[in-house]
Amino acid sequence: MNTTIGGNEHLSEGRQGEGEQEWDMINKPNAHILDLNIKEVLHYRDLLWLLVHRDFVSFYKQTVLGPLWFFIQPLFTTITYTIIFGNLAGLSTEGVPKFLFYMAGVTCWNYFADCVNKTSTVFKDNSNVFGKVYFPRLIMPLSIIVSNLVRFAVQILLFFITLLFFAIKSGSFQITSYALLFPFLIVQMALLGLGLGCIISSLTTKYRDLVFVIGFGVQLLMYATTVVYPLSAVPEKYRLLVELNPMTPVIEIFRLGFLGEGSFSWTLFAVSIIETFAITVFGIIIFNKVERNFIDTI
Amino acid sequence: MAIAIKVEDLSKAYQIGQIGTGTISRDLERWLAKKRGKEDPFLRIGEVNDRTVIGESNIVWSLKDINFEIQQGDAVGIIGRNGAGKSTLLKLLSKITTPTTGIVKVKGRIASLLEVGTGFHPELTGRENIYLNGAILGMRKKEIDRKFDEIVAFSGIDRYIDTPVKRYSSGMHVRLAFAVAAHLDSEVLLIDEVLAVGDAEFQKKCLGKINDVTSNEGRTVVFVSHDLAAVVKLTKTSILLKNGTMYENGITRKVINTYLSTDYEKKTKYIGGVKDTAPSITRIEVITSNPNNVQVHGKKLSIEFDINFPVAIEGAILYFQVFNSKMQPIINPWFEESRLISTAGTVTLVCNIPKTRFYVDTYSITAHLGEIKGKQHFESVEHVCPFEVNMFETHRQSEWIKDACAYIEDFSWEVKNDNMNFDGKD
Numbered sequence: 001m002n003t004t005i006g007g008n009e010h011l012s013e014g015r016q017g018e019g020e021q022e023w024d025m026i027n028k029p030n031a032h033i034l035d036l037n038i039k040e041v042l043h044y045r046d047l048l049w050l051l052v053h054r055d056f057v058s059f060y061k062q063t064v065l066g067p068l069w070f071f072i073q074p075l076f077t078t079i080t081y082t083i084i085f086g087n088l089a090g091l092s093t094e095g096v097p098k099f100l101f102y103m104a105g106v107t108c109w110n111y112f113a114d115c116v117n118k119t120s121t122v123f124k125d126n127s128n129v130f131g132k133v134y135f136p137r138l139i140m141p142l143s144i145i146v147s148n149l150v151r152f153a154v155q156i157l158l159f160f161i162t163l164l165f166f167a168i169k170s171g172s173f174q175i176t177s178y179a180l181l182f183p184f185l186i187v188q189m190a191l192l193g194l195g196l197g198c199i200i201s202s203l204t205t206k207y208r209d210l211v212f213v214i215g216f217g218v219q220l221l222m223y224a225t226t227v228v229y230p231l232s233a234v235p236e237k238y239r240l241l242v243e244l245n246p247m248t249p250v251i252e253i254f255r256l257g258f259l260g261e262g263s264f265s266w267t268l269f270a271v272s273i274i275e276t277f278a279i280t281v282f283g284i285i286i287f288n289k290v291e292r293n294f295i296d297t298i
Numbered sequence: 299m300a301i302a303i304k305v306e307d308l309s310k311a312y313q314i315g316q317i318g319t320g321t322i323s324r325d326l327e328r329w330l331a332k333k334r335g336k337e338d339p340f341l342r343i344g345e346v347n348d349r350t351v352i353g354e355s356n357i358v359w360s361l362k363d364i365n366f367e368i369q370q371g372d373a374v375g376i377i378g379r380n381g382a383g384k385s386t387l388l389k390l391l392s393k394i395t396t397p398t399t400g401i402v403k404v405k406g407r408i409a410s411l412l413e414v415g416t417g418f419h420p421e422l423t424g425r426e427n428i429y430l431n432g433a434i435l436g437m438r439k440k441e442i443d444r445k446f447d448e449i450v451a452f453s454g455i456d457r458y459i460d461t462p463v464k465r466y467s468s469g470m471h472v473r474l475a476f477a478v479a480a481h482l483d484s485e486v487l488l489i490d491e492v493l494a495v496g497d498a499e500f501q502k503k504c505l506g507k508i509n510d511v512t513s514n515e516g517r518t519v520v521f522v523s524h525d526l527a528a529v530v531k532l533t534k535t536s537i538l539l540k541n542g543t544m545y546e547n548g549i550t551r552k553v554i555n556t557y558l559s560t561d562y563e564k565k566t567k568y569i570g571g572v573k574d575t576a577p578s579i580t581r582i583e584v585i586t587s588n589p590n591n592v593q594v595h596g597k598k599l600s601i602e603f604d605i606n607f608p609v610a611i612e613g614a615i616l617y618f619q620v621f622n623s624k625m626q627p628i629i630n631p632w633f634e635e636s637r638l639i640s641t642a643g644t645v646t647l648v649c650n651i652p653k654t655r656f657y658v659d660t661y662s663i664t665a666h667l668g669e670i671k672g673k674q675h676f677e678s679v680e681h682v683c684p685f686e687v688n689m690f691e692t693h694r695q696s697e698w699i700k701d702a703c704a705y706i707e708d709f710s711w712e713v714k715n716d717n718m719n720f721d722g723k724d
Contacts, residue, residue, distance in 0.1 A: 023404060024405055025403070026402070026404075027393045027396060028396070029396055029397055029398060029399060044433070044436065046433050047433035050439075057422060061421045129434065131389075133394070133416065134393040134408075135435075295389070295395050296313075
């Protein structure tokens, strides 16, 4: 114990020498809009991994079917879409097997939608912890994005297995060099989900009724994305709308890469990247502004 | 010693009432005013947070112009009645929310001792929760690795460390939560009412640890509690908040005396709210022998309680404690009656003490209401109805020395030796 006391005295002397103005934490009414606390977020990176671990373990333990659930959901959605949009409505899939075509869209869309939905309620879901202890709130949405990535990995594996199955059946692989863009697409989806989720969660702390609009809105957005139809089948009238949707190029490139069918244009890709970047930055800025005192209104 | 916490002109305004209506238009108005460099049209300066007076605007100042400094290695208590701004101050110190005006500056890392199980996930094991909770409090994984054995040893739950915490008792929860926070390498520790739970033995252990943290490790502790006895034990100085302003700042014993004294709040009556489902204490009143809450030693003292029962309850139990200014409980009368209430409504109970034996001091009442059968605890009302005891009618030639004792028992003397010669008695 003696050494501790000695050490501390030494420490405090050293600090006094450094001068009065050095503070480790300052809490004041207004912070600069671009003061995003990135350094602080980095300090808490262990928390990010522990939260991901928590999400995974609790999901695994709480459901009866456990990880099997990861497979069931995309499988059933794909089957439903194949029947309704493929067989009943008879939408074109550009010659790609219907099941594969829908599965590609559903897998990607699910990741994005899960990110948005989960992130958009982050303040409400964590108000208990947020009200008791401070840590950079951005850690929470980031952990959601990463947690969902685990789920996405499992589902993409399912997709690859299905792809392999169809390839063996038909005897031909359709993979093109665009598949190399896949890692980039994941990042883009994650950032889009994060940015949009942050914007929504920030707005819902003030205007609660927005929550009801979100689930509905994300669903509607899916129909403005090329999930259940190819971009080539979109009528001229709505084309611009679908093309400007940043998720459209993501899904189109994914299909082009792994199924050999889809549209690609550098212009659209560039536009979607700019949009993603803008949404992410704006999302984080508004999130950081709201996190400072959202606990007063929730 | 260097300054660990510096608070300058700190104020916090809250908007009360309906926040939801017309917010979009109001927000626009506010935004416009801000853009033009004008003051917020919905903020009025100078209104005090007093719940008994309805303010003119729906802005309430939860804290107003607070200034203080805390030296490194000090333990400081924050006391005040409910709604005085204690929690708000702690929230501002820990950066959970931002001030409306003013600034908080802290040197070193801050950790807050969390309420039981905040951030604990029921499905995770004790081990996993130690890591998760530690990380929430700002520890790196490496630091937790280093402290892990110490944390487990302190919490005393090593046997169950790999059991999901949903199987833990609430006592084990507290042990674990406290152990994590107390072993953090933070320079400043904020503690809010956490010691209210847990068994007496562990509470003692916690208090000991907090003492250790301040005196041996040189860490700064800010302690918010209704448990004035703990505040006295742990802190040298305290801050008394009243309606959001700093009422007094100084030696803890003195500040607590102000808190309990009649000058501070002339109220001798405690009035509580009625609850919809649970029984509650709606009134406590001390009837002293003399006016102005002065009780003369040896005279009759009555304490009245109104208890509201929204539903019929079989076998209620009420007991209360009378605390002196050192926060020692002096007496603990109880009322345990299985026939007490058979119907809903309000009952008045009066406890008569025919001859008070309290020594000269300032006293307060703490009452607890519960149920015999279900062992449920309904409500505690702490440190209300302060009154003073003096010795007006008890004669002795020597002076009444302050703090000589807490209580005077009836006694008589017998002289067995004839050598003594009493004056006036031959």
